[in-house]
Amino acid sequence: xxxxxxxxxxxxxxxxxxxxxxxxxxxxxxxxxxxxxxxxxxxxxxxxxxxxxxxxxxxxxxxxxxxxxxxxxxxxxxxxxxxxxxxxxxxxxxxxxxxxxxxxxxxxxxxxxxxxxxxxxxxxxxxxxxxxxxxxxxxxxxxxxxxxxxxxxxxxxxxxxxxxxxxxxxxxxxxxxxxxxxxxxxxxxxxxxxxxxxxxxxxxxxxxxxxxxxxxxxxxxxxxxxxxxxxxxxxxxxxxxxxxxxxxxxxxxxxxxxxxxxxxxxxxxxxxxxxxxxxxxxxxxxxxxxxxxxxxxxxxxxxxxxxxxxxxxxxxxxxxxx
Ligand code: AVI
Numbered sequence: 001x002x003x004x005x006x007x008x009x010x011x012x013x014x015x016x017x018x019x020x021x022x023x024x025x026x027x028x029x030x031x032x033x034x035x036x037x038x039x040x041x042x043x044x045x046x047x048x049x050x051x052x053x054x055x056x057x058x059x060x061x062x063x064x065x066x067x068x069x070x071x072x073x074x075x076x077x078x079x080x081x082x083x084x085x086x087x088x089x090x091x092x093x094x095x096x097x098x099x100x101x102x103x104x105x106x107x108x109x110x111x112x113x114x115x116x117x118x119x120x121x122x123x124x125x126x127x128x129x130x131x132x133x134x135x136x137x138x139x140x141x142x143x144x145x146x147x148x149x150x151x152x153x154x155x156x157x158x159x160x161x162x163x164x165x166x167x168x169x170x171x172x173x174x175x176x177x178x179x180x181x182x183x184x185x186x187x188x189x190x191x192x193x194x195x196x197x198x199x200x201x202x203x204x205x206x207x208x209x210x211x212x213x214x215x216x217x218x219x220x221x222x223x224x225x226x227x228x229x230x231x232x233x234x235x236x237x238x239x240x241x242x243x244x245x246x247x248x249x250x251x252x253x254x255x256x257x258x259x260x261x262x263x264x265x266x267x268x269x270x271x272x273x274x275x276x277x278x279x280x281x282x283x284x285x286x287x288x289x290x291x292x293x294x295x296x297x298x299x300x301x302x303x304x305x306x307x308x309x310x311x312x313x314x315x316x317x318x319x320x321x322x
Contacts, residue, residue, distance in 0.1 A: 013032050013224075013228070014229070014267075014268065016028060016029055016032060017225055017229060017265065017268065018268055021265070021270070021272045021280070022270070022272070025278075025281060026272075026279065026280040026281070027281040028221050028280055028281075030221075030282055030284075031167075032221055032224065033218065033220050033221045033224075037223065038217065038220045038221075038224070039114075041217040041220060042217060044213050045209070045213055045217060048211065050205040050208075050210070051206050051209065051214075052202065052206060052315075053162065053163055053206065054091070054162070056195075056310045056314045056315035057091055057317065058090075058091055059310045059311075060308050060310050060315065060316075061091055061094040061317075062094055063310075064308040064317075065094055067308065068095065068098075068191070068308060068319075069095060069099050069104065071305075071306055071319055072099070072106075072157050072189065073105075073106070073155065073157075076104065077105075077154070077155065078105035078154060078155065079106050079155035079156065079157055080106065080107050080108075080109050080154070080156050080157070081095075081096075081107070081108050081157050081159060082109040082148065082156055082157065083108070083109070083111060083160075084111050084141050084144075084145075084158065084159070084160045084164075085111070085141070085160065085161075085162065085164055086111060086112050086117065086121055086136075087117060088117070089121045089124070089125065091161055092108075092110075092159070093125075093128070096125070096129060096132060100129060100131060100132060107133040107134070107135055108132060108133065108134050108135070109135050109137055110136050111136075111137045111138075111139065111141065111144050113138070113139065113141075114138075115138040118136035118137070121136065122136050141176075142176075145179055145180065145182075146183075148183050155185075155187050155188060156183070156184065156185070156189075157188065157190075158183075158188070158189070158190045158191070159191045159192070160192045161193045163194055163195040165177075165192060165194065165286070166194070166195055166284070166285045166286040166288075167283065167285060168284075168286070169284060169286070173296060174300050177296060177297070180300075180302075181300050181301040181322060184321075184322050186321075189305075189319055189320065189321055190302065190320040191319050192317065192320065193315065193317050194316055194317075195285070195286075195288065195314075196287060196288055196289060196309075196313060196314055196315055197246065197288065198287070198312075198314055202314075203244045203287060204242055204244050207253060207285060208240070208242040212240075214240065214242075218240045218282055218283070219235045219238060219240065221255075222235050222255065223235060229265050229266070229267040230267045231264060231265040231267075232264050233263050237257065237258050238255040238256060238257060239256040240253070240254075240255065241255070241279075249289070249292065250284055250285075250287070251284065251285040251286070252283070253282045253283040253284075253285075254281055255279070255280045255282060256277060256279050256280075257274035257276065257277065257278045257279070257280075258276070258277075259274075260273075260275055260276045261273075261274050262274070290307075290316075293316075293318055297318075301322060302322060303320065303322075304319070305319050305321045307319065
C-alpha cells in the first residue's frame, strides 16, 4: 500500500479529531457525537421537558396535518415522500397516516446513514401500516441525493424534520439547500422544520437541561475518541457550556477544560494540551425567523410557498418550491 492509499483509509472522524484538536480555538463537529450511545442520548433529549423542539413540531404536524398534505399532491397523481434523517419516524407517522387515510398514491423513502435505523423503521411501518409502500435508502444525505438526481421518480416531496438544518452554519445550510434545489424538479416540494428565535432563556434551558442529558450527549464525542482512538480524556474535567446570541440566533455548545491538562490520543500519536478554561466548540443550533428563512431560500434558488407553526410560533415548518 502506498502513502496515498493509506491516506484514503483515514476516516472523517480521525481527520476531524486531528485537525480540530490541533487548531486554535479547538473544535469538533457535532455530527461525530452520534454513535449508538449518542443516538440513545439524543432520543432521551427529545423526551426532556426543556427540549421543546420535538413537541412543537409534533404539535404542528398533528394540528395542521390535513392542510399540510393537501399541498403535497393537489392533482393526486402520485409522489415519493423522501425523508432525510428519518430516525424512528415518530413524527412522520402522523403525516403517513393522514396520507393513507386520504388515499394519496405515494411511496415513502426514508433515508438515513444508519442501515439499522432504516431497516427497523421499515419493519415497524410494515406492521403498523401494512398498506404503506416503503423503500428505504441508506447513505449520507448528499450521496443519496446525488443518486436520487438520476432516478425516474416522478414527483418528489423531500422532508427534513427536527430543525436539523440548524446544525449547519448559514453558508453550509445554503449549500445544503442548493443541493436539494438541484435534485428538485419544478413540481417538487421541500418540507422542512426550522426552530424559531424566542425567549433566550427557553433556548438556553433546552440545551442545558437540569438532568444533564445534554451535557452527557456533548461529552459523548470525548467518550468516542477514548474508545475509538485509545485516548484518555477524563470527561469530568470538562464542563458542558451553552451560549445563545439572540441577535444572530445562534446557540453554541462548548466543552470547557476545568483545568490545565494534557490528553493522549494514542491511535493518532497525538498529545493534546489544554489550558485551564480552554474550549472545544462542538455544536451550533441555529434559530431562525421568517426573514432569515426567506433569505436562505433566495440564496438557494427556492421560494417559500407555505408555512405552518404552533400556537406560540416557537417552531415552523416551511414548504419550498423551486
Ligand atoms: C439534531 N439537532 C437538530 C439537535 C439540535 O437541537 O441542535 C441536536 C441537539 N443538540 C443538543 N440537543 C439537541
